[in-house]
Amino acid sequence: MYLQSHKKHKQHAFDSYCKKILKNETRNIYKEIERLKKYEVSMESLSEKDLGKHVIYESGMTSEFLFYVENVGTVIVTGEIIAEALKLLSKDKQDIILLSYFLGMSDRKIAEKLNLVRRTVSRRRNRALVDLKKIMEEYTK
Template sequence: MIVSKKMEGIIMSPTAYEKRRISEFDSYCKHVLRNEAKDIQRQLARKRKVEISFSDLSEMDLNQLYVFDEYKTDKHFFHVINEQVALQSNHLSRALKKLSDTKQKVILLSYFLEMTDQEIGEALNVARSTIQYRRSAALKELKAEMEEHEHE
């Protein structure tokens, strides 16, 4: 910005032409900055319409954003009446292994192979009421075992 010129000890004011050029440049800079601010505001408004924060996503939407790799070595396998049941939970697998063989079969057939008490009774050659009793006893043992090792 030219405010004054110094020539051989004489201080000169800017000419009318220089003042006008300074004013035009100042006006041009303000105009550019004003338009740039408008462009940024429009761009942010467009982004707000199509983008959403991760914290605003529902649990279901968040679950769609990632995938867990599954390997056979990560699963625990149980064999029940010519069927194979794979469990991924170490906690549940450990608790199931501590049950007696008959209670373990009842739980696996009932909850993982979705068999009724009658079907389980027929498969194990046991009365339906016995299956019901074994399942409720097994569930109590499972609950106690899992609560005991809950923080591991």
């Protein structure tokens, strides 16, 4: 009798624990979405004038640049400005940007391909974006 009630207690405790975890994770996701809303704006909501401030239009985007990524192969980049900016990045940051934005891979898949931790990929990608922004701002001046 005691053993059965002990098992039930453990099961209820585990159920309660799982529900708390899911509730907290859901709350964290909603908080993250709200935090991102402060910094991100959809392109559809921008006016032409505002869009012109943030977008670089290139004429004659016929030039293609090839970048080699270890364990993946060749990635084609069209556009001279972005290609030149990518060339100035370190090889690891370059690979992460190419895999993430040109091949559409998630951080987890990139981490598997490059034998890294997912968090490392995320940090390098964020740092590479900051570096790319600086390079491209200087290039367009």
